[in-house]
Amino acid sequence: MMKAQGITEQVKAQNQMRCVGLVNQIRACADEIIREELIYD
Secondary structure, eight states: OHHHHTOOHHHHHHOHHHHHHHHHHHHHHHHHHHIIIIIOO
């Protein structure tokens, strides 16, 4: 998912706060997918 969002080592090095925000967004999306597919299915 990180590759799909364009998070690279360069982004991590240049802007750590942006990278953290993007990773948190990915985690939230993954959590939502898990809840939808495993819990509510």
